[in-house]
Amino acid sequence: MIGEAAKAQGAIVEEVEIDTSAEGYAIYQENGCINCHGENLAGGAAAPSLVANELSPEEIADIAVNGKAPGMPAGLFKGTDEELEKLSTFISEMSKK
Numbered sequence: 001m002i003g004e005a006a007k008a009q010g011a012i013v014e015e016v017e018i019d020t021s022a023e024g025y026a027i028y029q030e031n032g033c034i035n036c037h038g039e040n041l042a043g044g045a046a047a048p049s050l051v052a053n054e055l056s057p058e059e060i061a062d063i064a065v066n067g068k069a070p071g072m073p074a075g076l077f078k079g080t081d082e083e084l085e086k087l088s089t090f091i092s093e094m095s096k097k
């Protein structure tokens, strides 16, 4: 259980059911977003939660490519345009729950 593990680490801020079988989640892992934003997108010491905002897919895609100063560097996303769209749509959908 992802939720239990995160709770044990004291990292979880809010409970969101993340669809880890989604294609968007695989892209999230492949591009290293998971390293800072965590396995349940809830953030942690290195980065804020991705499920506690109302960002549009366009805004998320822009941040994935261009970063967000001062904390997040540009150029993290290395995939195709199609993957970028899937990733940002996925994150956006998770944050609406």
Ligand code: HEC
Pocket: 028, 031, 032, 033, 034, 035, 036, 037, 046, 047, 048, 049, 050, 052, 053, 055, 059, 060, 063, 064, 068, 069, 070, 071, 072, 073, 076, 077, 087
């Ligand atoms: C090196 C750690 C790191 C990695 C890797 C990383 N981020 Fe971030 N991200 C941050 C930090 C830190 C912030 C907060 C930026 C600030 O406001 O200073 C942030 C902010 C964001 C935000 C804005 C959140 C908000 O509430 O405004 C989004 C969206 C985001 N990241 C998406 C992604 C995506 C998508 C990826 C993978 C392509 C990713 N991040 C990879 C550290 C990271």
